Amino acid sequence: MAGLTEYLEARVRGVPAYRPGRPSPGPTAGKLSSNEAPLGPAPEVLAALASPWLSVNRYPEQAAAVEAMAAGAGTTPEHVVLTNGSDELCYLVANLLLGPGRVAVLGDPCYQIDATASLLSGAELRRVPLREDGCHDLRAMARACAGASVVWLPSPHNPTGAACRPDEIDELLEAVPDDCLVVLDEAYRAFADPDMQPDVGRLLARHPNLLVQRTLSKDWALAGLRVGYGIAAPELIEVLARSRPPFSVNAVALAAFQAAAGNEAWRSMSVGRVRHERRLLQSALASGGVAYYPSQANFVTARLEASFLGPALAATGTVVRAGEDLGLPGWVRISIGWAPQMAVLRGVLASGQRQPGNEPGRETVTTTKGA
Amino acid sequence: MRTDALLLDRDLKLVLGSRDIDAPVPGEVLVRVAWAGVCGSDLHVLASGAWVAYWPATLGHEVAGVVEKCPGGEIPLGVTVVVDSRLPCGECPGCSRAPSLCHNMTWLGESRPGGFARFLVVPVTSVVACPDGTEAAIAVLAEPLSVAMHAVSRLAARPPGPALVLGYGPVGALVHLELVRRWPGLAVFVSEPNTERAELALALGAQVVAGPALATGDIAAGTGDGVPAGREFALVVDAAGYPQSLVAASRAVANGGTVLVVALSGQAVPVVPSELVERAISIVGCIGFDDELPQAVGLLASAPDRYRPLVTEAVLLEEAPRRLAEMGRRPSVGKVVVRPWRD
CATH class of the missing domain: 3.40.50.720 (NAD(P)-binding Rossmann-like Domain)
Structure with missing residues (x-):
């Protein structure tokens, strides 16, 4: 037994434990720590989950959902693989392409699951510091790709919310060797400005070593049901599907997605609200002289000590994510929530700025195109 | 006592200020306002001064808050309540049939200080207690939901x-x-x-x-x-x-x-x-509502997510004068709620 324990400890050595965002001490609307959808899913989703036609005694049937997802992504079903949240895709990629002696390139700080999946495979991590504006340094990443097998590229990035410009992604793909897979994680794509959303159809047609990763946890508001998908060349999709457990996305999740897909207006409305509240929060941070990464996602990461914000927010039933959890000590990541919750948060920020001796750092606000 | 409040004077300028309110006596409650909704009629008053019986006025008749004082002990302190907006005379032939038919109906904010203030004193009979856990930012929809329910009941x-x-x-x-x-x-x-x-x-x-x-x-x-x-x-x-x-x-x-x-x-x-x-x-x-307010509170408490998308904007006290002043030419999508106090 001692041998087994030692072996297991060695396997996870250096792998950070995942710490989910803390729940709100009050109503769930106060949870601004996990980048969830504040309005929840479309009413049709709740109706579908209560439907007597939802058969849980049968194995899930994916074909219709894959077809709908492919159509929504402007492609065809052979280009799409469905996964149990987009995180499952990280593990599939790591299992297939990484391992001892192989190299994964990623930003620093990075999306934690990318690092975890890579480390568990035994691969070496080659970390490339982000630029000052929170964006990936794509030229440095391209240089780091020599001999690498995978590049993890979330855009908009978590934890900064900064997005790569489409022309920069083009340049990266041109520079990366053909035998290195680029995983473009678009979990937060829907919240980005239109000109910051790359034309993935065009990119996929030119680069068979590109895998686009999507999730239904954010703009689709299905985080609790765990649905994600990848888009890539059919040859890569076939391999990913073969290595994945056959029914990793369950029937309830599939029914929910199909119901959600029938109400595009709900998704569009929800995204519009998030973008509006994001503007208000960034404006409040800027007017208070608080540094933040201009965000293209459904959160804003600001240079505020959690110890400064935490108690005042807790009194209002609001919880945000401490940057220490995300590789950004001294910062907090604030998920965009429902309008009243965001007003409460602006009030706490304003109140903190009025307290003598309690002022957040007055620094130049970071700005980029598209902010 | 004094309370932070939005003040509307005869010149129809809306400003951030404060006003005196009487301490509550037995039969009254002091409500600390959590959220106050902006109604189309508030905008009409802001533009015209119509219906106001005192100056400077503090508008706001869609109110959810927390009981801060209740000298008579009818409602426990800390309970979330919504405030009844109606002030029927109780003496006219209309009132004998239904409150909504009052010949002399006035409304909170128009005949006495309303909810665009940190504190509000109202008769204990003018509040409806919300079930435990009700979000005040949802409960603030109770008054307009009552109006909608009453309209459909017609x-x-x-x-x-x-x-x-x-x-x-x-x-x-x-x-x-x-x-x-x-x-x-x-x-x-x-x-x-x-x-x-x-x-x-x-x-x-x-x-x-x-x-x-x-x-x-x-x-x-x-x-x-x-x-x-x-x-x-x-x-x-x-x-x-x-x-x-x-x-x-x-x-x-x-x-x-x-x-x-x-x-x-x-x-x-x-x-x-x-x-x-x-x-x-x-x-x-149709006008106002009769006995719908408790039902509306129940609906909002039991299905908050059904109504959540209707609250589309929330403004702080200091943000309110500018936003309310421009709502005539830049209407909101859904309900605008005001948090009428500073931390």
Whole structure:
């Protein structure tokens, strides 16, 4: 037994434990720590989950959902693989392409699951510091790709919310060797400005070593049901599907997605609200002289000590994510929530700025195109 | 005691200030306001000064807050409550039939200081306690939801055909949700020129007609005045109140149908009695509510997510004067709520 324990400890050595965002001490609307959808899913989703036609005694049937997802992504079903949240895709990629002696390139700080999946495979991590504006340094990443097998590229990035410009992604793909897979994680794509959303159809047609990763946890508001998908060349999709457990996305999740897909207006409305509240929060941070990464996602990461914000927010039933959890000590990541919750948060920020001796750092606000 | 408050003076300038309020006596409660909703009638007062009986006024009659003092002990401290907006005289022939029919009705904010303030003192009989865990930012919809419930209650029965709602501001949206709550499966169409409001209607399950060209829904061709061509509606709700909207509603309603008027429009419109007779059209008005407030609180507490999308903007006390002043030319999508105090 001692041998087994030692072996297991060695396997996870250096792998950070995942710490989910803390729940709100009050109503769930106060949870601004996990980048969830504040309005929840479309009413049709709740109706579908209560439907007597939802058969849980049968194995899930994916074909219709894959077809709908492919159509929504402007492609065809052979280009799409469905996964149990987009995180499952990280593990599939790591299992297939990484391992001892192989190299994964990623930003620093990075999306934690990318690092975890890579480390568990035994691969070496080659970390490339982000630029000052929170964006990936794509030229440095391209240089780091020599001999690498995978590049993890979330855009908009978590934890900064900064997005790569489409022309920069083009340049990266041109520079990366053909035998290195680029995983473009678009979990937060829907919240980005239109000109910051790359034309993935065009990119996929030119680069068979590109895998686009999507999730239904954010703009689709299905985080609790765990649905994600990848888009890539059919040859890569076939391999990913073969290595994945056959029914990793369950029937309830599939029914929910199909119901959600029938109400595009709900998704569009929800995204519009998030973008509006994001503007208000960034404006409040800027007017208070608080540094933040201009965000293209459904959160804003600001240079505020959690110890400064935490108690005042807790009194209002609001919880945000401490940057220490995300590789950004001294910062907090604030998920965009429902309008009243965001007003409460602006009030706490304003109140903190009025307290003598309690002022957040007055620094130049970071700005980029598209902010 | 003094309270932070938004003050509207005779010059119709809305400013951030403070005012004295009397301490509550037995039979009254001191409510610490959590959220106060902005009603279309508030905007009318801001623009005109109408209905105000004291100056400077503190408007706001859609109020949710927490009981801070209750000298008579009728309600435990810390309980979330919504405040009844109505101040009927209680003595007139109308009051003898129903509060909403009072001949001398006044409203919170217009005849006494309202909810755009940190604190408010009202009779204990004018608050409804919310179930534990109710979000105040949801409960603040109780007053306008009561209005929508009362309006729908004015209908004798389920409309025998589809309904059309003209205008998808907060009242139009609440009437829509109430129609389909009461009569599941009722087809509700919405005519709304504002893109974001029309998108909200689509998202909440309505079919949008004669609206803007949305990317996310099928829009039928309209006649240009907000009324879709080629359909007969058993019920048309005038929640728009634009010039001639009642005329458009009367034209859209099917023979034997009902026009339910919930929008306040002061413009005279022609009525042709023979049309009412020959087409057997009913035109129904409504005002306020009677016993719906506790029911509305119950609905909001039990299904908050159903109503959550209707609160589309929240402003802090210091943000409120500017936003309220511009709402006439830059309307909100849904309900705007004010947090009328500073931390």
